[in-house]
Amino acid sequence: MLALGQDEIAKYPFLADAGQYLKDQGFSLEQFGSDPDLKQLIEKAYERIRVAADGKIYKSDLDGDHVSNSAALPREVFSFLLAIVLLKLSGMHTLIKRFSLAEARRAEKYLEKDLANISDESKNQLAIRVIDDLFSVQVEKLDNYFVIPVSNYLKHSINFHEREWKLINRHVEDGKVYLSPHETVRLIRKELGTYINSKIINARTPAMIPGFEDSVNKLVSLSKKFVTYTVTTGEYPPCVKHAIEILEKGENLPHSGRFMLATFLLSKGQPVQQIAPLFKNAPDYNERVTLYQLNHLAGTSGSGTHYSCPSCEKLKTQNLCYATSECDNIINPLQFGRKKNNARR
């Protein structure tokens, strides 16, 4: 693990060993529940979570990347560590997810600043090392760009659905992708969130600490805001409709199209016997083979693997996407027609 200075721990508190940090600073968790001065920090920690739950980034006491007040540093780290304790005590996974994402966004800002810092080479190097150590992305500085191997880039970029992240929309040269500091950091946002999330999930849940109860209860009621209900229209997405049309006309639907149609209908709960007749107009129809393949996809024969419906992105590559405005930026045909209602109470 990296050796971090005080201000770096404040910027990237998830890199610190929480227990060790408290010990080094000479505190125990119980003290935060009982000591009136320290108790404010629980309030601060709660606030840090509440802001995150609202989808905003917690406004830190750190001013830029230097610190105005030496007392602010440990406070900043404590509020992060206490927030984790509160989240563990409340057991609310939706809040942990939102908190991790917001903290990732916060750290992202610092990483970006550190990467772009041309006056302090050590800051630059630290950011590059954090990215390499945590996410195995080998960043190299080249003039004003950060360049990373294409294979490295792809491992992360495939998680994005915006077209600008597609490799084709990137500056590619000599096996490397050229990125700005902002893009470099943005590339690992999801993994940073996942990293923080897994650190929290894997942290030990302490027994309830006197003085923490109120904040924990507040978190439990806060999390109720985020229950979502899903309503489905039941209509098929255009890609599936198109595939059915092709088959009805007796034209040839490529293997990839058949795979999409079958996995889609299986996921919607249709039984194999009901799906098989759809293929009977195909030029090469063979009932025995069709049933075998459908059972294979459903996982009822063969290896037992249940195959899932390909993503919109994959269908685009295969020329099977016929998106309409009704698709509404879904990322998998199975989401078509689903309306999310946030039950804000």
Add this chain to the structure above:
Amino acid sequence: MQDVDIKFLENSFKKYYFEHFDQIKVPGRTSEREFGYQKFNSGMTRHIAIKDNKELHLMIIQNIPSDIYCSNAYYTFPNLPMNEKDWKEADLIFDIDAKDLNLSCRENHTVSICNECNEVTKNTSQCSKCNSTKLEKKSLTCKNCINASKTEVSKLSEVLIDDFAITKDNIHVYFSGNEGFHVYVYDSQFQEIGSRERSELTDYISLRGSIPETFGMKKLKQDRASFPDFDEKGWRGRFAKQIFGSKSKRSKIITELLTNGYSSFQKTLDDLSESIGVKIDPNVTMDIHRIFRLPGSINSKSGLTKIQCNDLTKFDPYIEASFLSDDTVEIFANCPIEFKLKNKTFGPYINEIVTVPTFAAVYMICKKLARIA
């Protein structure tokens, strides 16, 4: 296919394998790969592990397969079921097939075989005899198809070398034995990437999914300076060469592009993908568990051999990939299209008994356009 035809094909293939074992070698890291084969009129046998050339040759002689395959992937346990194999990495493979190139010549050398009544006609959408629409298409690939496929191979190599820093030595080109080429890339940074990443690579190579901003066109705040220049690397450079043509026209064309607007520019990009994007089959590249025809083995769609092309420009598959014997055989042929093999022209044959060399007989029987008389 009737038994006597299968027997004939098996004998011809067996003779080839006996006489050309030097052509059929196991690929590197043999014991980590999965092998498979098919016999005539039978399903696929796969999940086979093979140690060396000797074992491979034994498998061939024991089974006389119609087709032999080998994985591009490396596994810890290649002979176990798919989810227990423990996938390690896979060579990057591209498939360029003449049938995907939308060539105008295809119409002239494609025949339709009716699945219901076996009637053979020149390319049609409905059987002229029984009106069935269940037709099997067979193409007798022409020189134009091969040349167009070669062009795609060259375009692909250029992108691989210039954009992805792959060395020329690590790119091997094979004639597939039927209508196209397989391009293998060894020891690249892409060995360990998965299926979704490979799919992104194929989009890049085929210039698919690009947005106007990438080539300098913006919705608001238009800026002439952000359009590509001739000396730029990658697709921006290729865009400049294709769209501007010459340096002197650059300025004038940028003005036109700006006047036509953003959505028209998107259309330009889609057309560009069609004209200069490399036409590879994305499904082949992104399948990391596939088994590919083994180099040196015969393709049962044609009777031609899958062989490596060392000089692509000069390569003529209809001379160099035809290894079957010249011994003549009598067949009943219904092949309405003329074709050329080993510098000899055959057909058209309309429901007639003809005597032809084995290599030509095999070609027609494989295409279901003839049977042993």
